[in-house]
Amino acid sequence: MKIVRWVKRCAAVLAGLALAGQGIAAPAATAAPEPVRVALIEGLSGAFANAGEAVYRNLLWAVERVNQRGGVNLPDGRHPLELVRFDSKGSNEEALSLLRSAIDQKIGVVMQGNSSATAAVLIEALNKQNQREPSRRAIFLNYSAVDPALTNEKCSFWHFRFDAHADMRLQALTDVLAADARVKKVYLIGQDYSFGQSVLRQARTMLAAKRPDIEIVGDELHPLGRIKDFLPYAAKIKASGAQAVLTGNWGNDLTLLIRAGREAGLDARFYTFYGNALGAPAAIGEAGVDRVLAVAEWHPNVGGAASDKFYAAFRERFPSPQDDYVHMRMQAMVEMLATAIEKAGSADPLAVARALEGLKLDPRHLGGFHHGTMRAGDHQFEQPLVVSVMQRVGSPGVRFDNEGSGYGFKTVLQLTESQTEMPHRCAMERP
Template identity: 60%
Template sequence: MQSSRRLALRAGASSLLGAGLASMAALPAIAAGTGSPGVLKMALVESMSGPFANTGEAVLRNIAWAAERVNQRDAGVKLQLQRYDSKGQNEEALSALRAAIDDGARVILQGNSSATASALIDAINKHNEREPDKRVLFLNYSAVEPSLTNEKCSFWHFRFDAHANMRMAALMDVIRGDQALKGVYLIGQDYSFGQAVLREAEQQLAAQRPDVKIVGRELHPIGRVKDFAPYAVKIKASGAQAVITGNWGNDLTLLVKAARDVGYDGTFYTFYGNALGAPAALGDAGVGKVIAVADWLPNVQTAQSEAFYQSFRARFPKPQDDYVHMRMQLMIEALAQAAQKAGSTTDVVAIARALEQADVTLYGQRGVMRAADHQFQQNLAVGVMERVGSPGVKFDVEGSGYGFRVIRIIPADRAQQPTTCRMVRP
């Protein structure tokens, strides 16, 4: 049974070497031929089907574009990217990991589930100990449960997104000034990340806004709720002036749409409310009401930032192919930098040691890897949803007519959080 699953995964893995992709613009070749000197093989293990397929496709666009950019210049390394569909299941992700390693991957890319990331860290730790000649690195771009770079920190794992506590602190920077806020409703997905967001919201509210009452606390199954109306009704009935949620993907889109449908007019403080259908679902009801935190937003008011966004839109002109991630671009730049510094695409330990010292800048956005816990440090941006064309909103999201006006830039030195990591190095 396990063997047949691995064969199916290998057969289903899509190599981005000139083949068109079914649900996005066809990508040109992004690597030298298989086996060529200086080729670093990367495997994207992500949901490409099921309820979170849109998040997987968004990641794929970003990683492929970043790899194209590296391969189009003389970076001293060529990147080869192959994708594996985890179907949003940990077991499938672990099978994909084994298939990717068998296919020669040296770098595993994943992020759209902290539970999956945790399972991959454990599996990679064991694999690298058992098979030192086939060691792999794990580059994480979105799994933000804090323990992954604290008590579960691993020499083989590098996180390029701000973890949940960092994101929550950025939102609290805005919440502190919201004097009309008297009651909040906490809602999240019932797994490690969603639980961590609610815990941190409680702790930071108690420390920074003890006058604000938590009037509701709810966890719901991840990826399985089709109708959020019952949750929206409870939120409205609670009298909360605001909702704090770490929901992402369809779980966020359906939640905010249900809130709009029942007439809830409070503020949503979100980790991911700035794309993947959420602005379009809210429409005018979200104007001035949806606040999101990210590593970067398209309406950051600098010429370099605008040039970056415009270059992405030129590469992917369809409105539905929006949602560019600056951190993923920095991640691939850091990987290429590390491989070049290590002078190898196969010596994973040397690449990891170089990656610990990564310091990369792209279009004015700088990121530095903290060696102590492998947590990337970068500025964070907080934005509020507004109609495109209003002051500070030149670019909308996914052709929705709504974008995010930047209201805070949290410098990297203020966004960082302490770590409890005790790194064990080979």
């Protein structure tokens, strides 16, 4: 048998030499399909590093799920998605530099969200880049920069927002606040940049329309990511006699504000955009029960077998209690990107952008329990919204807690995709 194998090897070598002598190359191994690379430009260090890393975990899991079913199916085969990290350190200038780096690396999809100010400069830069160099275009997928102007006055063909913008979230929050007859005084507080300013401005307008009897006893902006001690702010809120605090704060600015409220003995409800995330429930503790409300496109206690299965799968992938915050909109964003690439038959940014317009979320990819449509007119994703209130885990409607804190959130108000839709003021220029 050894002699036979030796003869076969010799024959193979001689055949290869014969092909080489005739100028014919031996067949090469099949090359692995090129990945479709996606750039994440986010603050992964600095004051909001925890928020950036939460984004990364969510996007990583979404990309992994697409790749587990073979990646995106294109005419030349199936291609995996590849998520590439770029740390902006929370700086607009650094984010712009990283955008140029991503484009130099021929990455055609850019994702960012934790700062509407950063999103605005990226949109402006991409508008110029894509017009100047059509062969090196990129699209921008936004998962949490919620300044309404980004899909209104500053709308762009190259920008797609997958989070509900601030006015959509405020409509839901103020519906619940206005229905609480106990609230007579409200304190408004936010981060001093475009998003925070928009929240406070629109909150005044909406509350005046829904509850003209409510008195606004505070309207305050603070520096973004620079305040380490919110006790002076909490003391002012307490002294105002407010029964409710409305804020768009996120990251450590939210956690530290709520923690200061607890330490100051503030007896008021917090109506928040992000009070169910990033350490807030653990920071608040028992004082947050029935007092902290949040609005989101989904939360773990929404209910239903498909939703529970989805959440269990995320917890299995990231078992640490500190890592258990799931952003449903980020899962939807990656799934719709994959669908758009397949619909376009290409990863070319222009083709993908056109495929995204009017695209509906494929219910097969998220268990059929979440829905949404990318509106073509302004590139705002329309999806359900849920307002929930913090409760002890195990109480009615609260099967799952947040980050191992012992506290979770119970649904107060649930709005359908059509109920969250708002008119837009976008006059989009198309290529």
